[in-house]
Amino acid sequence: MxxxxxxxxxxxxxxxxxxxxxxxxxxxxxxxxxxxxxxxxxxxxxxxxxxxxxxxxxxxxxxKVKFDRLTSHDITFVGIIQTARASGLEKFPVPYVLTNCHNSLCAVGGTINEDDHMFGLSCAQKYGGVYVPPHLAVIHQYAREMLAGCGKMILGSDSHTRYGALGTMACGEGGPELVKQLLGRTYDIDxxxxxxxxxxxxxxxxxxxxxxxxxxxxxxxxxxxxxxxxxxxxxxxxxxxxxxxxxxxxxxxxxxxxxxxxxxxxxxxxxxxxxxxxxxxxxxxxxxxxxxxxxxxxxxxxxVRPMIAMPFHPSNAYTIDELNANLDDILADVEKRAAVSLGNKVPFTLRDKVRDGKMYVDQGVIAGCAGGGFENLCDVADMLDGQSIGDGRFSLSVYPASQPVYMELIRNGSIAKIMETGATVRTAFCGPCFGAGDVPANNAFSIRHSTRNFPNREGSKVNNGQIASVALMDARSIAATALNKGRLTAATDIDVNFTKPKYYFDSHIYEKRVYNGVGKADPSVEIQFGPNIKDWPSMVPLTDNILLKVVSEIHDPVTTTDELIPSGETSSFRSNPLGLAEFTLSRKDPEYVGRAKKVRAAEEAREDGKCPCQADDEVAAAFNEIHKLFPDVKASETEIGSVIYAVKPGDGSAREQAASCQRVLGGLANIAKEYATKRYRSNLINWGMIPFIFEPEKLPFANLDYIFVPGIRDAVKEKQPKVTAYAVKDNALESFELEIKPLTDDERQIILDGCLINYYKSH
Missing domain, CATH: 3.40.1060.10 (Aconitase, Domain 2)
Structure with missing residues (x-):
């Protein structure tokens, strides 16, 4: 295969x-x-x-790459434009599309989601961008229909920015990379x-x-x-x-x-x-x-045969036939993975979904940039035509990826065929992909043609005693399962005639509703702010030495950005850096925020000209040990911050908030065996955090220990590949080496300046 x-x-x-x-x-x-x-x-x-x-x-x-076009959605564009505005933005230099497909329900947090949308519209008018109102299209479908071009390059602030099938090289990165493009800078990679x-x-x-x-x-x-x-x-x-x-x-x-x-x-x-x-x-x-x-x-x-990706990762995949033939073994393996991913906080099993030797699921969802395409839904309609999904526990919902797709599905009768079965049809919305729509019941098992099935990605909250899970499947096998009232079924087991109707694109929907201001920037437009849209807090340049407190230690094989900063209802606070930061690691390590804030208080005392040792007894004790080996180090000139250790952090979403939330709480670094993605490492750097590498299995530090890194500013400036750090523990300093993988000249300067915003202010 x-x-x-x-x-x-x-x-x-x-x-x-x-x-x-x-x-x-x-x-x-x-x-x-x-x-x-x-x-x-x-x-x-x-x-x-x-x-x-x-x-x-x-x-x-x-x-040093310059992209032809940019795109963002309503979880990311406020922070991007706010950062660019603080750095001197005058107009969008290339077509920049702002879609509203993540917070489009406007159902949580009062006015704040629609406030973000109005902010986006006013910025499109002021700076010359494209504004796609809620429910018209998910970000990637609009880009396919209206933005892609053969040989072009597109940068998006969503990890699934992929238009290669249309001859377009596209990258999904954190917001700061788009800020660079908006300010005429480049995307720097080997x-x-x-x-x-x-x-x-x-x-x-x-x-x-x-x-x-x-x-x-x-x-x-x-x-x-x-x-x-x-x-x-x-x-x-x-x-x-x-x-x-x-x-x-x-x-x-x-x-x-x-x-x-x-x-x-x-x-x-x-x-x-x-x-x-x-x-x-x-x-x-x-x-x-x-x-x-x-x-x-x-x-x-x-x-290739019909596949299913079991919880909690798209790579945990089997053929559906293989799963059905080996339920006991595979479900036992899923339980072992769950114990690691969920930290044994809640009991988890899928064995209760097995009845008479068959696997049953509770919910089916076909949605978003992966599932909501025209051909997928036409095939689903053909499979469901004249049938019923039943009146029991199993439900099926369908989200066409754009209004033009939805319109053509109505015109050719596919929507009627789907709805006649008892399935429901919704508007273009990314919510089911990140836990803001179709959240299953506790202990429920959902099959989805969407992009991810990470822990809690479906919206459950482990810390509240909730758990549900998602398996990824193709729309056709989801339809086959629906025909059997939730019994897991491969589409190849169903005899169906796929009619493959031709697609007709109706551009009038966009012409009548989408604001297209490309080349028409109007500086006189006043940006519309809401009470939840806040500026970024100030951050200081890197000092000669740093003192780090380990405030979270994660030994999962992979840590996703969803675990670093949860998706779902927290996305309503994405325009409020400090408000959103309250949710950092909330589903993985609920103690993190309190610990980080305590460290941040000592740093704030230092920045205010006070002695941090007087603000925190632990800091005072750490400096007492440091002074035994480094008597000339001054606490008042040593930045104090938090650090997390994770084996392989950063898989999944491109969201910069996975790093920025740590930063606004005082984070100065991550330590990892490796970083799951380039985009997460870039996010750390753009927010002034050092992406340290420590590969040995045995750690010289533990959670709540302090780590002193002398000469860090010179090490970054002089391109040193390794630095000597000291774990402050047991009334002694234990030395070890931290690696810094190669940084570009700009990346080093961003870290030295404290963050990308500071970098632009001083360069």
Whole structure:
């Protein structure tokens, strides 16, 4: 089904792979009639060509990228624009789309969600942007319909910013990276490696894009095969996939931890742009005659079967047939994973979902950028036509990804077919993906064609004694399960005629309602603020030395951004940095906020010119030990902050708040064995936090210990790869080394200045 090359490979004419071995150059020459170096062939990937076309550095290896277009949603755009305004923003330099698809229900927190929306509209008018009102489209569907273009690059403040199937290289990053683009700066990365996703065959009837995606994620996530690399989709199998199908696979590439994705394009993609009345955005993209890839993932589409990703990660995937045949073993494994993820805080089992040897689920949801596409919902309608989902516990809800999609589903009768079964149809909304819509009952099990199934991602609160869970599935198998009143069923078990109706895009919906101010900035417009929209608190530059208190110690294999800052109803406070910070690690370590605030109080005393030792007895005791070895260190000149240790933090969402919330509570660093994603590490840096690495299993410090790092400012400034730190414990200092992976010159300066906002003020 999915096979990984142990080495790189050459791709000849987009069809034939030659593994990189001792004879590879000879084989390539025999096939092509010429000798080509690996370095030259690596420049023939689509990814390399697009990146270089957007690179402003003049250096092929160290890139400074400027994007063509930007996009954000209503959880992120307020903070981004506030940061940019504080740094001198005058107008949006490129098309910038503000969608309202996360807080669109406006159901929690009084007026604050709609206040954010009105802030966004007024900023689009003032700075020359695009404003998409609530319920019209989820962020990525609007970008596909109205923003993507072959050979273009798009940066979005949502991790699932992926439009590779449309020939667009897109990256999802934290808000500060968009701020840089708004202020004319660049996205600075080393040239990433490129991995070929080589598709062959044709999916069997009933297998959908989510099945293909989960099979790939299972193969590459845990081993980091594509981490921070570009996934380039090639091979004859691409031709056998519709554009909607490709989009459904592509959006899930985020869950592999890759940097971005790109697909070869063809007449089907050309048709997509023509249907969406933007034919000028199409051009054919293919790798060169001989292209070199740093790895290869071979996917036989015909061998993929309906998949299910069990809690609590998209990579925890099985075929549905495999799960049904091995329920006891697989459910036992899920319980073990739950014990780690949930910290044994609540009892968790799915064994009670097994009746007469069959697995039953409580809820089905097909939604958002992954599930709410036209083809998915047409196939669902064909499967459900004339049937009933029953009047029992099982429910099914469907969210078309945009109003144009919704409109066409109404016109062709698909919506009627779905609703006649007892399923409900909603507007374009991302809520089910992050716990703000269709929150299941306690102990319920939901199957979803959405993007993630992390702990609490469905909206439950472990600290309140609640638990529910989500498995990811394709829309077709969710429909098959609905036909059986919640009994887990693979779509391939259902005999159905898929009618595959043609899609007709109606642009009038957007023309009548979306505000398009690109090129029409109006400085006279007054920005509309609400009482919950707050400025960022001030942050100080890095001092010569720092004293850190460990305030949370997490040993889970992976820590998600959802665990660092919960999604769901907390998103209403995303425009209020201090208000949102109250929820930091609330579902993982409820003691974190109180501990961090106590450390922050000592630092505030220092910043006010007082002696921090007089403000905190623990700080005084720590400095007593420090002075035994470093008598000249002054507490008044040593920044005091908190630090968390996690094995592998930052998987999942691009939300900058996973880092900024730590920072506004006084966080100065993270310590990790590795960082799950480039975007989380970048978020730490942009908020002035040092991304330390400590790889040994045995920690020289424990939770609530202090760590003294002398000479840290010089170490950052002088590009030192390691620093000596001291754990303050047992009336002594225990030395150990912390690693700092390479930083760009700008990243070092941002840390030295204390955060990105300070950096812009002083540079």
């Amino acid at each position: 999915v096979q990984l090359f142990e080495s790189g490979a050459y791709l000849i004419d987009g069809k034939e792979l030659i593994a990189d071995n001792a004879d590879a150059a000879v084989q390539v020459a025999a096939k092509t009639g010429r000798t080509i170096s690996k370095e030259e062939a690596a420049k023939q990937t689509m990814a390399y060509k697009i990146l270089q076309a957007h690179n402003t550095s003049g250096d092929d290896e160290h890139l 040239m990433p490696q490129v991995v070929a996703i080589y598709l062959t065959g044709k999916p069997v009837k009933g297998v959908g894009p989510q099945d293909i995606a989960l099979a790939i994620i299972k193969a590459v996530f845990a081993n980091g095969y594509v981490k921070n690399k570009v996934m380039e989709f090639v091979g004859p199998g691409v031709d056998n996939l519709s554009v909607d199908y490709r989009i459904g696979v592509d959006v899930m590439t985020t869950e592999t931890t890759c940097l971005s994705s790109i697909w070869k394009t063809d007449e089907k993609v050309q048709d997509f742009y023509e249907i969406h009345r933007r034919p000028e955005e199409y051009r054919e993209l293919n790798p060169g005659a001989v292209a070199y890839y740093d790895g290869v993932v071979c996917v036989d589409l015909s061998a």
